[in-house]
Amino acid sequence: MKKILVTGSAGFIGSHLSKRLIDTGYTVIGIDNLNDYYDVGLKRDRLEQMLQNRVENHEVDMADTDGVMGIFRDARPDIVINLAAQAGVRYSLDNPHAYIKSNINGFTNILEGCRHYGVEQLIYASSSSVYGANTVKPFSTTDNIDHPLSLYAATKKANELMAHTYSHLYGLPTTGLRFFTVYGPWGRPDMALFKFTKAILADMPIDVYNNGNMLRDFTYVDDIVESVVRLMGITPQPDPAWSGDTPNPATSSAPYRIYNIGNNAPVRLMAFIEAIENRLGKTAQKNYMPLQPGDVPETYADVEDLYAATGFRPATGIQDGIDRFIDWYMDYYHKEITARERAI
Structure with missing residues (x-):
């Protein structure tokens, strides 16, 4: 089985993907700096509880050129899956340098590592946010995203x-994946599902942006993982x-490909909230709040290319x-509360 380098291995999608790969028999090497953008304890628990410490995780910052190159040199991965990134649209308004x-x-360090150490394929996370001001739906990988x-x-x-530049210049096969609003167990605390659930349980109000007139192509994390593995x-x-x-x-004269990964079925924000209320x-x-800067009112993925390539949607x-x-x-959180009570 091949050796896979997963960046963002302690992250939401990265931990789910790493578990699937390990359970399938792959060797997984992880890179995750465990930064404090959100609860570091949750990240550590993904590594310890979810992955049972079966990932050789390197606590290295992606921008650390020497550290990243050292991992490539020692691990010699066959495939690299880059999921590490500074996430969050709203956070970028106040912290732009973190994103650069x-x-x-x-x-850049990941591309250079792939180039110099003979990686067979780079798969990397893009985002539905690249469609920006586009209004024609569903969003297609053949659309302009300027x-x-x-x-x-x-x-x-x-x-x-x-x-694309590295695919063209060095023949590095690259696959970019535009993820659409991923959700599921072990999710990020800054995402709507986590925030809404926490607030409703605590009898606290939730902020509903664009007065609830939002449509999102919510995509369950296992469907994301299945797409990546295929x-x-x-x-x-x-x-x-x-x-x-x-x-x-979406394609090129170079070994380069872009895919949407979404549920192809937009859900109104109010219906999303109702589903949480139903379960709780x-x-x-x-x-009710206005649309926030940087947000788009609707996302909707055309996944026909994904289905044609993999037979999965x-x-x-x-x-x-x-x-x-x-x-x-x-x-x-019941386990977390119980553990704290025992410590007291």
Whole structure:
């Protein structure tokens, strides 16, 4: 079995993917600096409880060139899956330098490691946010994406451009994955599902942006993982039909490919909240707010290319996915509370 380097191994998607890979028989080497953007304890618990310390995790910052190159030199991975990034659209409004350091400088180190150490394929996380001001739905990988609405989105588009450059110059096969609003167990505390669940249980109000008139293509984390695993077996090839006269943004004359990974079924924010209320048996107190800077009112993924390549399309229903998250949330935080009580 191949050796896989997963960056962001203690993160939400990275930990789920690492578990799947290990359970399948792969050797997984992880990079995660365990920064304090959100609860470091949750990240450590993903490594310890979810992954049972089966990942050789290197606590190295992606922007640390010597540290990252040392891992490539020692590990010699066959495939690299880059999921590490400074996340969050709103956080980028106040902390732009964090995004350049991690998402640009850090990604450069990953590309250089792949180039110099014979990596067979680089798979990396992009984002649905790259569609920015686009209004034609569903979003297609053949769409122009020249109008991002946040620095976070701009760095993700930059990653796609940087990857193409390395595919073109060095023949590095690269696959970019535009994730659409991922949710599920072990999710991030800054995401809506986590925040809403916590607030409703505590009888606290929730902020509902754009007065609830939001549509999101919520995608369950297991569907993300299944897509990534299937794409690991599909090394990008140059597209013989590609032409510079009518360039297709999703393919290239280089070994480069872009895919959407979304549920292809947008859900209204109010229906999303209702699904949480249904599982908790409680009604949320709602503060209706305007659309925030950097946000887009609707996301909707065209996944026909993904289906054509892999025979798979995400399909987990929103109530089922939310139920699984809340089951995990109640179990995890009950254990955490019990542990603290025992310590006292």
